[in-house]
Amino acid sequence: MQTSFDRENVDVAWCPGCGNFGILKLVKEVLEELHQEKRQTVIVSGIGQAAKTPYYIDTHMYGVLHGRALPVATAIKAANPGLTVIAEGGDGDMYGEGGNHFLHTLRRNPDIVHIVHNNMVYGLTKGQASPTSQRGFVSKVQVEGAKNEPFNPLSVALSLKAGFVSRVNIGNYSHAKEVLKAAFLHKGYALVDIFQPCVVFNQVNTYQWFKENTYLLEEGCDSSNFEEALKKAYESMPMPLGILYQRREELPTFEMHVRGEDHRPLHEVRHDHKKIQELFEKY
Amino acid sequence: MTIDELKAYDGRNGAKAYVAYKNNIYDVTESPLWKEGEHEGVHFAGEDLTAQLAGAPHGDEVFKGFAIVDKLETPSSLSQTETQTEADLKSKLRSWYKRYHPHPMTVHFPIALHLFAAAMDLLFLFNPQEAYALSVFYTFFAATLMGLVAMVPGILSWWINYDFSSYRPFIIKLVLSLLVLLLGIINIALYLNDQMIVYHDSFAGLTYHAIVLFTGFSVIVLGYYGGKITWGNGSKPVNSGEKHQANAAAQALHSMAKESAQIPVNDQHVFSLLIGGPAGSGIDTIEKILTHALKASGYYVYSTKEYMSRVRGGSNTTLIRISDRPINAPVWEVDLSIALDESALEHMRERYTEKTLVLADVSENGTLPNLITVPIRERAKALGDRRYANTYMAGFIFGVLELELDTLLASIDHYFKEDNENIKAAQEGFKEGAAVEHYTLQELPGSDPKSVEALHLMDGTTACGFGFLAGGCTMVTSYPMSPSTGVLNFMAERSKEFTIVVEQSEDEIASLNMVLGGWYAGARAMTTTSGGGFALMTEALSLSGMTETPAVIYLAQRPGPATGLPTRSEQGDLNMAIYSAHGPFERIILAPGTLEVSIECGYLAFELADRYQVPVILLSDQYLADSMSMIDTVDFSQYEPGSYIIQSKKEYQRYTDVPDGISPRSVPGLGEGLVCAAGDEHDEAGQITESHQTRIEMVHKRARKREALLQSALMPNIEGNGDIAVIGWGSSYGAISEALARVDDPRLCHVHFEWVHPLAEKQLDLLKKYKHTVVVENNASGMFADQLKLHDIKVDKKILQYNGFAFFADQLAQMIKEKIKEL
Incomplete structure (x- = not known):
């Protein structure tokens, strides 16, 4: 399907068969179907194969440093609350290098969509374990297999009371689309962790593996039940797919805290020098 | 020198330009504001400006930059008394004059009447009717009368406001108006003698018309010189008040363009007070109250603190300095010290001289000769709470220094709204402080409430x-x-x-x-x-x-x-x-x-x-x-922020390769274009690229910004005319400035950088003219000196301090003295 978000004349840097192609298509189609205005959309990404995605989508974009997309996206949303802001990157980028920012973005609750391509491996640096790699995953560095407890983004997000926590598998495209749409429509921070295979460096977690080790949450199951969601977040083999948790009542967002009802883009804000003068005269 | 001797230094024809103010004689020869011994066309070198300053749009701070070359001597005590009475009378008259300004009020009349008379006379000469002749005479008569009325306050103003200045416009005005008056009387006499002369081309008749026309012209000249006295020569820089949005930064930079000034004179009277105590004991409160109250007492106030990295305990100090002039540096040695406990006394001991008066809450006097024991904590407890120690001590200090208690109480009220207990503690402290006998205490500087009140x-x-x-x-x-x-x-x-x-x-x-x-x-x-x-x-x-x-x-x-x-x-x-x-x-x-x-x-x-x-x-x-x-x-x-963001067009590219390297910047949502910014190397559109040509172009584009931004570089601030440059940067400005005033060596000058990177050619060229350079820095390796060396500036000596303290002016003065001996 052609969308108004297709960017022409770009040289896509991914390997043939990469799961990122599916996610690129997914994001563009969701934006299109939600009638999103591209001049009001900003995608911020860090570094990694996944973080190249915004270079291939025709919107505003800011390609930042490894792990730093979330603080940048949070500030953009505060500077101009009228924009739709997406932070996108891989598991190493968002959960490893940017782990601290992930924790504190959850606490801040900015109204952004957080898309994480989770392939359980480092692609750009050629095959090392990522924070989400399963125990035993062998690489040139983890020669005896990964020993550390895999990072569980869902339970971490839930423990900090994130308002929208979800996981999808790009192998199940229509389901992924449905969940991503819901994430965009959610007011407040929304996490969409997307399972995706790396066809070059991860021979373990393949399309087939993700298919076999995941299951879809039942339709109509109550996604507002926090305790249930927390339980499901810890399930493994198979791991649940879908919206684990979506809070019913809206909580104030970061930009509401720092901007109140004032939604002007900050470039329109000018301080009145008379007020500065008055303040100065008090000293 | 005496006032008569001073007159020779009028700044004209190559003479030095000296002016007297409050018995000091200042050398203003080098000042661009005193060219040819004239300031704004109304003040002149070779004169005592004490009385004139009251009418100036600035205070006496303007003298600070100038060197004092001598004292003004008054011939005898008798004449001094006379001068005093005269000055009093003058100042009374001046305030009366300022309120009623009789000269500007009356001077319109003769001008208008003389002009009218001349105009009527011209009409008459064309058309000799009696009505014209009559109006010429009556108007002329009124003009002459009003001329006299305007002259009296004019001469009064010449005396009280300008001290009978011999500036050319005054002399021209005086001579011309006397002439107009004289001619006026002659004309009136001629007319009254024979009214028919107006119709004849006799000598009397021609004289009559000539005088009417001449006085008409004269008042124009009088008006011109009157304006010149009031407004000067028009050479004053004009503040247009215009704002150029896009050039706001450039404009502000312009306002910072530095003029060469003098090293401050080392005759400043400063009193330094050091308070020490444990963290959490309320030194901050004493500092707040004292600085507020001392400012209200009319002193220029400066304070700084050094403290340990802890919330309670330890020993912290606050230094407060007061002066009769602006002050902006700490000193090591102090005149008065207050120690709230024994360890504070130990902490501060090395900063005492034999003259330092020490008030300390310690059990024994120890070895300090000028120590007075004040049981601060005990007294505070007796007053109801140990927290009153702060206000008690503030009162005590005011008592010792014999300052006005009411001023302090007003300050306490400012911080502790309607807190009678704190007021009482301060009153008690004041009483006890005033009763303390002390012999060594340094005298306080003079206060200047009027100047200080307007400051922040x-x-x-x-x-x-x-x-x-x-x-x-x-x-x-x-x-x-x-x-x-x-x-x-x-x-x-x-x-x-x-x-x-x-x-x-x-x-x-x-x-x-x-x-x-x-x-x-x-x-x-x-x-x-x-x-x-x-x-x-x-x-x-x-x-x-x-x-x-x-x-x-x-x-x-x-x-x-x-x-x-x-x-x-x-x-x-x-x-x-x-x-x-x-x-x-x-x-x-x-x-x-x-x-x-x-x-x-x-x-x-x-x-x-x-x-x-x-x-x-x-x-x-x-x-x-x-x-x-x-x-x-x-x-x-x-300080109007400029607008540098553009509305983007559809084909907008964030990194357009422009000559100065500064690609127009837009933001998301402003315009039709997309803003694509990338931390990877990118092309003009912001797309990742590994093209080696694009890489080179982008590196060059970013590097070109240096040339553009260097144009905004601020020139260093220069004080003094010596050929040994003492170079500093940033926060050490006040300490170096005071240190150089203390050293008082004409070979030195102070060059201070505020724009420290990147260094511009124009900044460096300026340094090349100095014979020697001494760099003063608050670090161990001389980092700024290294930057200068990198730019081929010779650095002869470095004065470095890295003990955790900023430079103290008195210590730095010693260091500079020692260092320049090595040159």
């Missing part, structure tokens, strides 16, 4: 905060770290009134990344930090460089490495500020040394960042942040 007392933190407000800051994201946190607090406190997004970030990495997100989306964002935090920001600093996203970083230094001395001062992060972050890119580093410059630099940081799309680092330090001094009112309307 604040610390460097507050001044920087005002600068950032003026710079239009709309976002502050910081992780707290001493000594930078004060600015974060200042901005947070004003955030709701001024629409500023303030967020305490999880770490300094997030701080600067948020700042970049803010600027990318249109905010004017900044972060505040110290060395350790800045180290964490270096990666994002590099992102600012690559994506050409502006950023403002307030970096308040403290001694490192690592945690170092967290609450103390050093100028040790200059190298880090210049070199940190990977890859080459342009940045600007500003380092203010006074409150005025702190405000200016705070504003400029935002302007320069926005204009050149580079990170701007404002380097402060604990000393500057925590030291209070006085600042004149600043006109904030001159």
